[in-house]
Amino acid sequence: MQIIYAIIALGLIGLVFGILLSLAAKVFAVKVDPRVDKVKDILPGANCGACGYAGCSQFAEAVVKGEVNPSGCIPGGTETAKALAAELGIDFAETESLVATVFCIGDKEKAPDRFIYEGVKNCAVAGRFYGGFKACTYGCLGLGDCAWACPFEAIEIGPHGLPVVDQEACTGCGLCVNACPRDLIKTLPRRSNQGHLVLCSSHDRGKSVSKVCSVGCIACRACVKICPQEAIEMDDNLAVIDLDKCDDCGKCVPVCPPVTIYPRAAIPKKLADLDQPTAAAVSEEDG
Numbered sequence: 001m002q003i004i005y006a007i008i009a010l011g012l013i014g015l016v017f018g019i020l021l022s023l024a025a026k027v028f029a030v031k032v033d034p035r036v037d038k039v040k041d042i043l044p045g046a047n048c049g050a051c052g053y054a055g056c057s058q059f060a061e062a063v064v065k066g067e068v069n070p071s072g073c074i075p076g077g078t079e080t081a082k083a084l085a086a087e088l089g090i091d092f093a094e095t096e097s098l099v100a101t102v103f104c105i106g107d108k109e110k111a112p113d114r115f116i117y118e119g120v121k122n123c124a125v126a127g128r129f130y131g132g133f134k135a136c137t138y139g140c141l142g143l144g145d146c147a148w149a150c151p152f153e154a155i156e157i158g159p160h161g162l163p164v165v166d167q168e169a170c171t172g173c174g175l176c177v178n179a180c181p182r183d184l185i186k187t188l189p190r191r192s193n194q195g196h197l198v199l200c201s202s203h204d205r206g207k208s209v210s211k212v213c214s215v216g217c218i219a220c221r222a223c224v225k226i227c228p229q230e231a232i233e234m235d236d237n238l239a240v241i242d243l244d245k246c247d248d249c250g251k252c253v254p255v256c257p258p259v260t261i262y263p264r265a266a267i268p269k270k271l272a273d274l275d276q277p278t279a280a281a282v283s284e285e286d287g
Contacts, residue, residue: 098172
């Protein structure tokens with residue numbers, strides 16, 4: 001009999017706790033707007049954090065609450081933003097599509113190493129070891145921090161030791177920009193690859209640059225002087241081209257001694273495109 005009483009007692013205790021938990025769940029339930037799930041279904045589901053939120057769920061809640069514009073989902077692009085706006089019945093504000101670009105062309109041959117590095121395959125870690133193994137302290141170390149950070153597999157390290165961005169797969173989320181410890185990657189407006197770029201990030205003086213890299217900007221100002229649109233300015237020994245002013249005339253390319261300036265159309269759009277004409281050759285064909 002004692003065993004039966006014990007079983008009945010445990011059953012009653014379980015029933016009471018079950019009722020209490022059920023009541024607590026109803027009292028403390030967090031009401032979720034049903035539109036949040038619909039928004040989540042429209043999002044790409046990458047949970048990349050490029051929108052500034054921890055994941056797609058938080059972004060969906062913020063969109064429904066009106067705290068962020070639907071265009072904030074960079075990987076989703078224009079089509080996703082339009083779908084979100086239509087679902088929520090709000091105005092759509094179109095944003096310009098971006099693509100990541102690596103501002104360094106100093107590969108293993110053109111920008112040699114100072115010593116053999118056999119440590120952790122991580123740019124941030126290698127950069128702390130005597131300033132990095134590369135002679136150019138601004139140059140890309142090529143250990144793949146940017147590739148690992150990309151949730152869309154849009155970046156690969158090529159055989160030349162530099163990252164190559166697959167422009168079709170790139171969403172312009174900017175995660176690779178944050179991952180690069182040397183600030184060598186920027187997101188630029190796609191604009192059908194309009195404009196020319198100075199693919200160097202060194203701010204050293206000309207002689208110092210020439211000693212460590214054969215394709216680095218030597219701050220000679222030849223490109224600044226010849227540009228008819230005044231689209232090129234010097235920023236601490238580094239030539240910078242304003243894409244809004246550049247009209248792709250290409251006059252700056254042949255006057256650049258180290259051939260550091262490239263038309264965006266000549267930059268490889270994916271790893272398979274590495275065997276392409278040089279910037280100078282492209283300029284000659286266009287001119």
